[in-house]
Amino acid sequence: MELNTASEVxxxxxxLEEDGAKLxxxxxxxxxxxxxxxxxxxxxxRRNVIQIERAYYEVITxxxxxxxxxxxxxxxxxxxxxxxxxxxxxxxLNKAARMEEKIIKFYSDAAEQSKSLLADVPRVFMxxxxxxxxRRAKLGSLLTxxx
Amino acid sequence: MALLEEPIKKEVLELKxxxxxxxxxxxxxxxxxxxxxxxQKTIAKVPMSTRDEVxxxxxxxxEAFPDWxxxxxxSRTRCLFRLKxxxxxxxxxxxxxxxxxxxxxxxxxxxxxxxxAEMVEVATGIPxxxxxxxxxxxxxxxxxxxxxxxxxVFCHIAPFNFPxxxxxxxxxxxxxxxxxxxxxxxxxxxxxxxxxxxxxxEAGFPPGVYNVVHGGANAASILLEHPDIKGVTFVGSTEVGxxxxxxxxxxxxxxxxQTSAKNFMVVMPDxxxxxxxPALMTSFFGNTGQRCLSGANLVIVGEDNAFYNKFLNAFxxxxxxxxxGYGLDESTQMGxxxxxxxxxxxxxxxxxxxxxxxxxxxxxxxxKIIGDYPDTCFLNPTxxxxxxxxxxxGKEEIFGPVASVMRAKDLDxxxxxxxxxxxxxxxxxxxxxxxSAREFQYRVESGNVGINIGIVAPMAFFPFGGMxxxxxxxLHGQGRDAIRFFTESKVVIQRWL
Numbered sequence: 248m249e250l251n252t253a254s255e256v257x258x259x260x261x262x263l264e265e266d267g268a269k270l271x272x273x274x275x276x277x278x279x280x281x282x283x284x285x286x287x288x289x290x291x292x293r294r295n296v297i298q299i300e301r302a303y304y305e306v307i308t309x310x311x312x313x314x315x316x317x318x319x320x321x322x323x324x325x326x327x328x329x330x331x332x333x334x335x336x337x338x339x340l341n342k343a344a345r346m347e348e349k350i351i352k353f354y355s356d357a358a359e360q361s362k363s364l365l366a367d368v369p370r371v372f373m374x375x376x377x378x379x380x381x382r383r384a385k386l387g388s389l390l391t392x393x394x
Numbered sequence: 395m396a397l398l399e400e401p402i403k404k405e406v407l408e409l410k411x412x413x414x415x416x417x418x419x420x421x422x423x424x425x426x427x428x429x430x431x432x433x434q435k436t437i438a439k440v441p442m443s444t445r446d447e448v449x450x451x452x453x454x455x456x457e458a459f460p461d462w463x464x465x466x467x468x469s470r471t472r473c474l475f476r477l478k479x480x481x482x483x484x485x486x487x488x489x490x491x492x493x494x495x496x497x498x499x500x501x502x503x504x505x506x507x508x509x510x511a512e513m514v515e516v517a518t519g520i521p522x523x524x525x526x527x528x529x530x531x532x533x534x535x536x537x538x539x540x541x542x543x544x545x546x547v548f549c550h551i552a553p554f555n556f557p558x559x560x561x562x563x564x565x566x567x568x569x570x571x572x573x574x575x576x577x578x579x580x581x582x583x584x585x586x587x588x589x590x591x592x593x594x595x596e597a598g599f600p601p602g603v604y605n606v607v608h609g610g611a612n613a614a615s616i617l618l619e620h621p622d623i624k625g626v627t628f629v630g631s632t633e634v635g636x637x638x639x640x641x642x643x644x645x646x647x648x649x650x651x652q653t654s655a656k657n658f659m660v661v662m663p664d665x666x667x668x669x670x671x672p673a674l675m676t677s678f679f680g681n682t683g684q685r686c687l688s689g690a691n692l693v694i695v696g697e698d699n700a701f702y703n704k705f706l707n708a709f710x711x712x713x714x715x716x717x718x719g720y721g722l723d724e725s726t727q728m729g730x731x732x733x734x735x736x737x738x739x740x741x742x743x744x745x746x747x748x749x750x751x752x753x754x755x756x757x758x759x760x761x762k763i764i765g766d767y768p769d770t771c772f773l774n775p776t777x778x779x780x781x782x783x784x785x786x787x788g789k790e791e792i793f794g795p796v797a798s799v800m801r802a803k804d805l806d807x808x809x810x811x812x813x814x815x816x817x818x819x820x821x822x823x824x825x826x827x828x829x830s831a832r833e834f835q836y837r838v839e840s841g842n843v844g845i846n847i848g849i850v851a852p853m854a855f856f857p858f859g860g861m862x863x864x865x866x867x868x869l870h871g872q873g874r875d876a877i878r879f880f881t882e883s884k885v886v887i888q889r890w891l
Contacts, residue, residue: 251717254501254724258396304485308508308851313501314680314727315672315712 250321253313253368256357257303259321260372261296263350268292270328270346274339277330281389288382295375302371316361324353340390347383351376396724397765398500401490402585407438409584411447411608412591414454415601420447420608426581431497431730431771432720438495440584443609448578448616451607455547455574456622458602463544463572465600467521470570477566477597478514481507481590488589492558493721495583497729497771498681500721503558510562510590512854516873517566523877524571536889542881544572545648546624549617551638553629554580554732555684555793557587563858564627564650567876569603576605576623578613582733614638623647625879627871629686631791632817632863639866650879651866652686652858654791655819658812659689659848660834662805662825663696667705669846670824671712677822677848679716679728679775683795684736686864687820687842687849691781691788692799693808706779706799710756713775713797719764726764730771731794737773740794744776747787747798752778758795783811791817805830813839818861820850841865 250256268289275285307313326346330339354376358369409428410417420441428438462470481488488510489503498506528539548568550561561577568575579587591606607613617623618641625648628638635653642649659677661670677689692709694702719726731737741759748754758774773795781788781798788798802808812821822844823834831845841859844850852858857875859865869879 248725250725251727252499252501252724254499254504255396258724304504304508306508307501308505312672312676312848313505314499315675 248321250319251315251317253303253307253316253361256317256319257299259319259324260299260353260357263324263326263353264292264296264299266326266328267346267350270326270330270343273328273330274343278336278339280336284385284389291378295378298371299368299375302367306367317357318360319353319357324349326350337390337393340386340393344383344386344390347379347386351379351383354379397720398490398722398724400722401487401494402437406436407585407588409438409440409588409608411441411443411451412588412595412604412606413447413451414458414605415595418447420444422447428495428583428585430494431732432494432767434768434770438585440581440608442581443607443613445616448607448609448613449620451576451605452547452549452617452620452622454602455576455605458600459544459546459574462569462574462600462603465572467524467570467572470572471518471520473597473599474514474518474566474570477593477599478511478518480593480597481511481514484589484593485511488558488586490722491586491589492583493729495585496554496557497732498721499726499729500724502681502729503721506556506559509851509854510559513559513562513872514566516854517570520570520877523874524881526883532887536887538885538887540883540885542571542877543884545880545882547574547576547622548625548627548880549576549578549623551614551617551626551628551630552577552579552587554582555681555686557583557585558590560629561587561590563629563871564876565604567872568880569599571877571880573624573880574603574605576607576617578607578609578617581608581610584608618642618647619645621645625649626651628652635866648879649867650869650871652860652871653864653866654817655686655688655864656690656789656791656815656817657688657820657822657840658691658693658808658815660693660695660802660805660808660812660821660823661705662823662827662830663698663701664826664830665705665824666826666846667708671708673824673846673848674709675712675716675727678797679713679795680849682728682731682773683740684732684793685849687851688793689822689848690792690796690798691783691811692797693802693811694799695802695805695808697803702801709797709799710777713777714756716775717764718761718772718774720767723765728775728795730767731773732771734770736793737771740773740776740792740796743787743790743792743794743796747778747781747785747796750785750787751780752785752787752798753780755779783814789815805833809834809837813837816863819859819864820844822847822850841870
């Protein structure tokens with residue numbers, strides 16, 4: 248079902264961040280190598296939630312188009328964050344990279360759809376998308392190192 | 395379907411008055427049920443307070459005034475800062491309470507909570523905002539200055555449509571400037587005001603400074619007649635508002651009386667359709683059309699039938715797909731009407747529209763509801779085409795999710811249509827032409843004007859405008875106007891020999 252309201256989309260953003268954080272915490276448990284990187288990603292995910300919620304709660308007013316801002320198909324962005332028991336480090340890096348791509352697309356799409364409406368919310372979405380893009384680049388370089 | 399948790403855990407709340415810092419059970423035998431409009435479950439009971447109880451509340455406010463008036467602006471501000479912090483801490487609970495007592499969606503309730511909190515934020519600026527001004531040496535050795543002082547006890551008679559926010563257009567400014575206050579919430583949805591009073595108590599406002607007394611028209615009359623009430627703030631219908639304003643004149647009270655509306659959304663051929671449609675959805679159907687700033691008449695300008703048809707089709711198509719349901723379901727875009735009476739009123743207008751020859755192009759009378767809820771208060775978005783300004787639905791306030799579509803050949807005619815209305819609350823133009831926007835802004839007789847904005851709700855640091863039959867009084871609620879309304883100026887000329 249398409250998501251149209253700001254409330255739904257914020258809830259989806261929170262879920263994506265939390266699911267992502269859990270994957271990174273799983274990686275931190277399994278792979279001592281780059282453990283600090285995984286934990287910092289998980290921590291950043293949870294900070295993103297705070298920033299997104301703050302933007303939404305501070306800008307949502309009775310007058311702005313909170314109920315009609317979006318046309319998001321959640322199925323396009325759902326994450327498969329479960330890692331196979333015997334997944335190699337490369338598998339894990341690839342999974343994380345694919346997850347970041349989906350999340351970047353979510354934030355970019357959501358920001359584009361609501362850009363003329365909620366102002367602060369699309370801005371924070373784009374900020375998070377940029378941070379995730381940096382993260383994707385970092386994952387890319389880790390993958391390259393891994394060979 | 396993400397259904398949020400209900401905010402009220404107790405079976406049925408029994409609401410009390412908050413008088414002189416105490417929660418007092420009313421002795422009245424007239425008790426009304428508060429019903430969740432979506433589920434039709436009784437969630438609270440509210441007393442229609444006795445005359446004595448209303449008088450006791452005013453007396454408490456009167457007795458608290460001298461000490462509160464002597465409390466420094468900075469100390470008063472600190473109470474408001476604490477209140478603001480508590481509102482943030484209880485933000486979600488306050489919002490969900492509004493959804494279950496009023497019916498609005500959770501986004502709308504959160505918006506209302508945010509707006510209410512913003513009022514408190516602005517009022518914390520009182521140490522600066524309440525400053526007077528002066529001039530040395532108006533004559534040699536003689537200085538003159540003006541100071542602003544509080545007046546006494548004020549009251550607010552609240553509407554049902556924004557049960558949490560509207561009293562906050564007034565009370566923080568009244569309290570910040572050193573006055574004391576009595577709120578009479580709407581008897582239809584008073585729970586969020588009770589919760590707010592709990593936070594006021596926790597924020598440490600002294601007893602008697604802020605009081606809540608429940609009741610209906612009777613309690614309102616007692617407040618209007620009370621000699622110790624120095625000023626009244628009222629939001630409601632024009633019919634009742636005129637009576638309130640007249641009574642205030644007779645009893646020498648200050649008054650802010652904000653009343654009904656019939657707002658025009660004027661769409662020019664150069665409007666950005668993609669951005670305009672969601673803005674108009676919020677305008678016409680947000681809060682289920684129950685707001686003084688709701689769009690009522692959609693005026694599509696120009697003789698280009700291709701544009702007219704394209705725009706109207708987009709409008710109707712989007713309206714037809716609005717998800718109507720319980721506001722605690724995050725996917726709901728429009729909740730039920732607040733009451734059966736409200737729905738019956740809107741249905742009556744729909745019948746009139748049909749009888750008077752308007753074309754019903756989207757019929758919301760058979761509600762399509764998301765989820766399994768009784769349809770008692772539900773009414774889906776409804777659109778009429780071919781409405782003229784002299785039709786009943788073209789000129790009277792419906793206060794429901796009913797849009798009337800009109801045509802105007804040019805901007806001049808559109809402005810003429812807007813100005814012919816007896817109301818003047820929140821008209822808007824959608825255009826990419828600065829010239830058209832400026833012309834509209836300049837000429838339209840409306841206290842709040844939108845340019846590419848569908849709901850022209852002023853921020854807390856601006857006054858809430860209104861003209862003609864939409865407002866009675868001189869100063870408005872919110873912002874600097876409110877500060878002047880709640881204070882008296884005192885001019886001092888001093889000479890030291």
